[in-house]
Amino acid sequence: MPKRDKAASPRASPPHTPPPGTDSEAEEADQAGASAAEMGTYKCCIFFTRRFALADTSTPEDVRALFSRYAGGSPYMLADDLRRYLAAWGGADGEVPEQIIDRILQDRSRTPRFGRPALTVDDFLHFLFSEDLNPPLRHSKVNQDMNAPLSHYFIYTGHNSYLTGNQLSSDCSDVPIIKALQIGVRVIELDIWPNSSKDDIDVLHGRTLTAPVSLIKCLRSIKEYAFVASPYPVIITLEDHLTPDLQAKVAKMVLEVFGDILYYPESKHLQEFPSPEALKGRVMLSTKPPKEYLEAKGGTMKEREIEAQFKKGEREEAAWGVEVPDIHEEMQVANRNDDDLLYRERGADGDDEKKTKHVAAEYKHLITIKAGKPKGPLVDALKNDPDKVGIAGVPLDSVMRKTKAVEDSWVPVWEEEFTFPLTVPEIAVLRVEVHEQDVSEDDFGGQTALPVAELRPGIRAVPLFDHKGLKFRSVKLLMCFEFA
Incomplete structure (x- = not known):
């Protein structure tokens, strides 16, 4: 983004001091000094630290x-022309060209x-460019079978969900929660600690300068x-740093x-989740x-075994009731960190072998970035170098590619094609990141994640x-998807 230093503030010169001499000379000097003080002396410094080429903004x-x-x-x-276009390029059912x-x-x-x-x-x-009229996905609502066990699904997960900023010195609050x-996050993580007086429970990032928030407010x-x-x-995932008395208070x-609305499993030994x-x-x-x-144990035991020992003698079942089995071991979770892509609320099907018969044969190759062009506020549109495109899924399908950098362009167009062979397309996710090529600052510009089977x-x-x-309200990429 072009940077323009603000003009220096007007600075008045000090009043002129008259040299020794006649009274008339002194009077003239006083008048000149007053005039200078009244008018002031201005110094303007205006310059640009970067230059951007004003690219042709015409249609690609x-x-x-x-x-x-x-x-x-x-x-x-x-x-009729638009109807033929929609038929050829997979228009949604029920689209009416006239409308x-x-x-x-x-x-x-326009008329x-x-x-x-x-x-x-x-x-x-x-x-x-209209996300409403020309969306990248076939469905905007849940359309999968949601009757399989919970562990068969990717879950939109929050990490340190209570932090307003960084993990060292920001505040803890219920606002980020x-x-x-x-926006549809389904897993909320809370680190719970004794408060300063040891008689109540706070949520905070332990052993840092983060300011706490009370657990009851978060709940x-x-x-x-x-x-x-x-x-x-x-x-709700609780990372527990409490004494048995405070654990009972949390319960x-x-x-x-x-x-x-709190879920209780029907059995202590739950075979699978509902x-x-x-x-x-x-x-x-x-x-x-x-x-x-966990770190003190050197990672030699499974988390479930360690947790069982940790709970032994320290948790009161009478207070807690029957606990849900360890969700972290039973679930495939898509973590939400600053650098992780986010799964939308529709929810993707899991990779249960019984479902392989539903693999869509047509999803063999994916070609992306036929035309890429952000549209929106300047400060967002400038964050365009380089663009990263890749697939997240099973190991054979996980790959990341990067476009060339577009140097200092107001309207970047990459015009690059990438081909991704897919082995399990029904759980593959297209991941797109936009960065500014700047090693001195945070270069992140935007991201998205799109289920391949829905493209x-x-x-x-x-x-x-x-x-x-x-x-982002108005920033979009124009991308072309082709399947072979």
């Missing part, structure tokens, strides 16, 4: 060629010429916002806050020993998200 050549192909060389694309054209013309405050609704090439580009739940916020974004279960808090469908509207509790306890072919508007999983 690929888009122009596509428009011309379906418009038959005409400068206008009629409803799409009306919506675009309304958005752009149809000669009484016939039609799109210009710029209108067509507007359509391609609320925001996480509002109440979780209950209030648990199901605003998704009806599927919320899992009482949990029971009082969540009441009937399904997400069966757990709708429920809160699950998972506990684990502190990291220092729509053709040129699509791909939204970007920040570190916290919040979607």
Whole structure:
């Protein structure tokens, strides 16, 4: 982004001191000094530290060629032309070309010429950039079978969900927890410690300068916002640093806050978890020993065995009730860190061997970044170098590629193609990151994660998200997906 130093503040010169001489000379000198003091002396320093080439902002050549192909060389694309385009490029069922054209013309405050609704090439580009009209995914809601055991699914997970910033000196608060739940996070992690007086429980990142927040405040916020974004279960993971007395106090808090929505397994020895469908509207509790306890054991024992010893004699079942088995061992969890990609609320199917018969044969290769062009605020659009594209999935499908850097461009266009052979496409996720090529600062610009099995072919508007999983309002990538 171009940086312009602010002009130096006006600085007045000191009043001129008259040299010894006549009274008239002194009077003239006083008047000159007063005039100088009144007018002041100004020094302006304006310069740029970087230069950006103002690229041609016209429609990309690929888009122009596509428009011309379906418009038959005409400068206008009629409803029938758009219908042929949608049929060829996998338009969603129920899309009505006439309604799409009306919506675009309304958005752009244009009236149809000669009484016939039609799109210009710029209108067509507007359509391609519309996330509502041209989304990259086939479904925006849950469409998978949600009746398999919970451990068969990827779960949208929060890490240190209570921190407002860094792990060393930021505040702990229920606000990040609320925001996480509002975007669909289903696993909330809380580190619980005795407060300063040792008679209550705080949530904080231990042995750091982070300011604590009370556990009861976090629990109440979780209950209030648990199901605003998704009806599927919320899992609270407690990293326990408490004495047995305070553990019993936590148990009482949990029971009082969540009441009937708290999930109790029917048996101590749960063979498998219920399904997400069966757990709708429920809160699950998972506990684990502190990291220092695990590290002290040298990693020679399984976490479940260590946790069993940690609990022995230290937890009161009468207070806690029957505990849910260790979710960390039973679940495949997609962790949410600053540098991790986020799984959307739709939820992807797991990799149960029984489901391999549902593998979609058509997903063999994925070609991405046919045309890439952010659209939105300048400060976001400049963060474009380089662009990273890759697949997350089973080991054979996990790979990351990187485009060339686009030097100092207001409107970067990469025009690169990548091919990804896939072995298990139904759980593969396309991962896209945008960075600024700057080794001196945080170069992260945006990210997204798209399930391959849900991708729509053709040129699509791909939204970007920040570190916290919040979607940029208007910044998008224009990407083309092809399957062979």
